[in-house]
Amino acid sequence: MFTSVIRSIYTTNLGIKSHESVLVFTDTIEPGESLSEVDRCRRLRLQDVALLTAEVGRAFAKKVHYLQYPAMRSHGVEPPAEVWEAAFGKKAITALDKAGVLEPIFQKETTDAILLKASFILKKHVRVAVDAVIALANYSTSHTRFRELLTRVSGARYASMPLFDVSMFGGPMSVDWKALASRTRAIAKMVNNAELVEITTPDGSHLKLSKKGRKALPDTGMLTKPGAFSNLPAGEVFFAPVEGCAEGKLVLRWGPTQVLGSPITLIISEGKVRDVVGNDPYADVLRATLAERDENRNIAELGIGTNDRAKRPDNILEAEKILGTVHVALGDNSSFGGVVKTPYHQDFVFFKPTVTLIAHNGSRSVMMTKGMLSGDI
Numbered sequence: 001m002f003t004s005v006i007r008s009i010y011t012t013n014l015g016i017k018s019h020e021s022v023l024v025f026t027d028t029i030e031p032g033e034s035l036s037e038v039d040r041c042r043r044l045r046l047q048d049v050a051l052l053t054a055e056v057g058r059a060f061a062k063k064v065h066y067l068q069y070p071a072m073r074s075h076g077v078e079p080p081a082e083v084w085e086a087a088f089g090k091k092a093i094t095a096l097d098k099a100g101v102l103e104p105i106f107q108k109e110t111t112d113a114i115l116l117k118a119s120f121i122l123k124k125h126v127r128v129a130v131d132a133v134i135a136l137a138n139y140s141t142s143h144t145r146f147r148e149l150l151t152r153v154s155g156a157r158y159a160s161m162p163l164f165d166v167s168m169f170g171g172p173m174s175v176d177w178k179a180l181a182s183r184t185r186a187i188a189k190m191v192n193n194a195e196l197v198e199i200t201t202p203d204g205s206h207l208k209l210s211k212k213g214r215k216a217l218p219d220t221g222m223l224t225k226p227g228a229f230s231n232l233p234a235g236e237v238f239f240a241p242v243e244g245c246a247e248g249k250l251v252l253r254w255g256p257t258q259v260l261g262s263p264i265t266l267i268i269s270e271g272k273v274r275d276v277v278g279n280d281p282y283a284d285v286l287r288a289t290l291a292e293r294d295e296n297r298n299i300a301e302l303g304i305g306t307n308d309r310a311k312r313p314d315n316i317l318e319a320e321k322i323l324g325t326v327h328v329a330l331g332d333n334s335s336f337g338g339v340v341k342t343p344y345h346q347d348f349v350f351f352k353p354t355v356t357l358i359a360h361n362g363s364r365s366v367m368m369t370k371g372m373l374s375g376d377i
Helices: 001-012 035-057 081-088 090-098 102-106 112-124 145-154 166-170 177-192 282-292
Strands: 021-026 062-072 130-134 157-160 195-202 206-210 217-219 229-231 236-239 247-254 259-269 272-277 299-305 325-331 346-351 354-358 364-369
Touching: 001 035, 021 035, 021 081, 021 195, 021 236, 035 062, 035 130, 035 272, 062 081, 081 090, 081 145, 081 325, 081 354, 090 102, 102 112, 102 282, 112 247, 145 157, 177 217, 177 236, 177 364, 247 346, 299 346
Parallel strands: 021 062, 021 130, 130 157, 157 229
Antiparallel strands: 195 206, 195 354, 206 247, 217 236, 236 299, 247 259, 259 272, 299 325, 325 346, 354 364
């Protein structure tokens, strides 16, 4: 089953052609990482999955480049230089370095001028860039300039698979891709008619976000067009809320990989988390992370799950795709329509939400009630 689904990644999701090149990469466990035995086993299996994915790909692509690197220990951190070189070509990265733009990108200190210069340089080397990426690193590269430049400038197709678990092969990776794409695009269309979005949950979450001027994007898993980007497993609609506008509170029942012993409440005002209330040990982890950089407090993303085969709540990659859920992320949103740059992006999933869309004229429509989509979808 594993091999057949991996073949489908190349043939169905990415539409790889025989003359194309593919980069497959993963990250290795670093000394000092605090892991449960279950997660350690998952991480080791992830490396095996990445190697198998590269081997299977040699039947479909002209060249498959496989790379491992030490884990960066946080989602949204730029991958190391050797990954950039494998994707864009060594000459391109040398040129970025000489131009003084590589280090600011790594440090999440980019300006419009730096990005313009980087884009100009990379366009000169576009012919040597890879055609597609399968990112099987445990820590997500989705919200990085590496991914954004590779898809926007070089036109590479990008499948991002952080936190992947082999159980997903038989669940959300076995979805009806055509039906998923249709459902996801329909939800994105509805969300894009709204200017404000309001979310409530039975356990007390209540958040109001502005979407004014921002576009909700469908994550369908279909990556056949140049520059396409998606998680695999796929299935969400997401956007970067307008910074400084989110108001309310979020009650967390689940962390990224496990249920919390007791709920944690995030108090949100003017688009940022102002307080973390709760006694679960994860509350201290959050407080420490938010104290590192003020940008980490940013309400970065609102997403809506659309994959009917996604079920697991204990793995954020699958959990955020569960049909009938929403997720909210903190931190960086600079790679998908926002303006906040920070080496941190963390999603949290909320179950049985009610989602209300508010149009420019103030009219309200309920898109989801306690996790059940309206009959129009």
